[in-house]
Amino acid sequence: MKWRGQVAPAERRDPVSSTMIDALFEKILKKSLSRREFFKLNAGAALAAAAGGFPAMSPRDASAAAAPNIAVVTGSPGAATRAAVEMLGGMGAFVKKGSKVVIKPNMSFARGLESGTNTHPEVVRELVAMCRQAGASRIRVLDHPLRPNELCIQEVKDACRVFGDDRMVHALEDKEFYREVAIPGARTFKKTDVMRDVLEADVLIAAPVAKSHSSTGVSLSMKGMMGLIYSRDVMHYLHDLNTAIVDLCSFLRPRLVVIDGSRVLSTNGPGGPGKVLRMDTVIASRDMVAADAQAVSMFEWYGRHMEPRQVKHIRIASERGLGRMDLSRLNVGKKSV
């Protein structure tokens, strides 16, 4: 398998097709206008649910035919990403004209695409392309990696070179790029230093790769938020890690979650090397808990099927109303491209 070959180099990309995609996208955007209004309502309900108790009206009751809570698309990473976001109403539902966007992929390792430790560069590139089409004024792809940064972010950086903005992809290691914030309502992890770009952004998009994690079970969108803060040490040392993750996610709440399941690091995560399953899947949702629950439930972990409740941070987040993990009561839209 030559995974690396799947990333089309910049010069091979046809400029014509790009504009065609733009036009197509515009059309879809216009068609879904009425649906977008519904989403606003839906988002309001979700917010109410997050603040208080169980949602009064499950979206499935309202309109089963409308956008699903979770979109699961199989196909090549880029196409599946686009299709999954479109199933949720298109990027225009999340990114407005002039929005500042931060995309958070996994870029923590320099071990190659086949290791399943980093988000597929085509997923990131497709997200950036969609954000640009939706009129985002500023897009940043950011992570705080563990290893020397330039090596870790190289693949994503190469993939995003087509956009001609060399300030787009960054690994921020210097403390001056972070600002201290308090986390209101936190149980244990009450303050941290968050990337300034994230604090100033209008839209946060989580784009994790699906992988196992031997202290938190899995590392998906919720665990991935740890890549937006400066010091992770205290989360391990002072607090219960899973509780601290939920505290962090109560502050850093992505508007859109796109989980890259093109390759799933099923064992030995987060660093690997471990057993990598080729699943060619992308999962998208507005609800980070639901998206993570879907990934836990649909992929194999150490050769077994696991339930979302078996992942402590997903369970706590659901209990605290950050999102939903009751997949049987959620509307999961499936598609193949």
Place this chain on the structure above:
Amino acid sequence: MRFRRIIQGTSFLTFLVLLSLASNHAMEWMRVDLFLRMDPLVLFSVLLSARTFVVLLVPALVIAVFTLVLGRFFCSTLCPLGTTIDIFDWILQRPRRRYGPKGARPDFRSLRIAKYLLLSFILGASLAGVSFVFLASPLSLATRLYGLAFFPAVSELLGIGIVGIREAGRAAGVPILEYTSVPVQTFSLQWFTLTMGVLILGSGLMTKRFWCRYLCPAGAVLSILSLRPFWGRRVSDSCTGCGVCRRKCPMDAIGGNPMHTRFPDCTACGKCARECPAGAVGFAFMRSRPVGEDSLFSKHRRSLILSGVGGLGAALVSLNLPGTLYSGTGRNAGSSPIRPPGALPEHDFLARCIRCGECMKACPTNTLQHIGLSSGVAGFMSPVITPRRGPCEPSCTKCGSVCPTGALRDLDPEEKIWAKVGTASVIRKKCIAWDLGRECLVCDEVCPFGAIDLKRTPESKAPVPFVNEKRCNGCGFCEHACPVPTESAIVIDSKGAFRMGKGSYIKAGRDAGYAFEVKQPSAYGEEGNGENGFGKLPPGFDE
């Protein structure tokens, strides 16, 4: 002699540029340590202490041969410390020239022997295999001064400037230098480097080129070589004996009779030729070679011998001091520092290492630091890996590639991965997983070699880390990243380090049963056996 100024300036800039490129991976083909390898003191001292001719030091041999012909030209043209001293002399002597008292300057001439005594001391110590050359080698001093004090200060200022520009840009709504930050290296013994620097440069307050005239042992080597040069200062008959040249000479190399030149002190800087009102002084090949009449050595021969014996004695004593590794019998209680990858066996390593700090300047993770006295006086200022500060990146071969004396071997990347520097061990009473029973896997997550195995044990609530010593190369990512505050709960010591003067680390490692590979899986959750508890439940999941 504008020509000399041009050479001096070019040479100084080259020195700075090479040093600033030390950590640049794109420039790895360039020998950034060239200047260090031109130091004649290093040549002779390492020859004695390592008892071998180090091929890397051929440039110093070339300088030595040229000195036989041209005299101490090195000091006035190539030496970066000499140039720095010139700059500081110019600054320090200016106010005195204007406002200072007229009349005779204090005479330091009796100190001329000091540099020979220092040289004798250093070479005496070298005989015992101990290198004190770092104390006074001008190139070692200049490399430390610029690499470990000057450049970090420049980076710091640059960083402040960039932050200022960025914030001003943000305030004005113009994104500029958005993600630019300047890495600043820090060095624990910078104070020592600076103190030496202040003393040497400050000595310019007493007289010009004080260090070069009276103290520099490399200058002493060159002086001995230039007792009877073929080319040098010549005074024609038109000399009026006014003595301007004698007063202006920065090296005090002109005798009571201005016709007379003390060649061991003359650096051929050409100041006398420029200043001579009669135009009587020039530099040329000499028809008859000067007589090496310097009576200094015969007058002071007892002192010189005593100093050499003193150096030898000091070296032998230093080998017996606490902390020194290679003395005495039985198991040594002294600390055993984690040396950079490719370091020769300790004795040879210390005999060759001139503590110039080039490896530390080149180290991209800032893990290489001068050691204090913890490995004894004989090891003072030598480089050591400090994993808590930074890990040793497996793909990097910088330190060995810039070492001027081969104390660190220049390894290719494959060999480097096998050049084990130490072994990690878990301090269970500090470990979050072992002691607190909480889930933590940071050491496993960051280990590039898959050398940490997380296992469930009957008594542990969470999976706990074990070090697989056959895979641990001592890189220190685990110690660096361990979230336990202050001292890490997993630490590297030099146990098991490969210290080889020659031969392949890959072969030696394989023969000893090691398996270093940057991408291999670690052994947790091994299928089937259920012994480590993962047969029941994948790690990190709840029932």
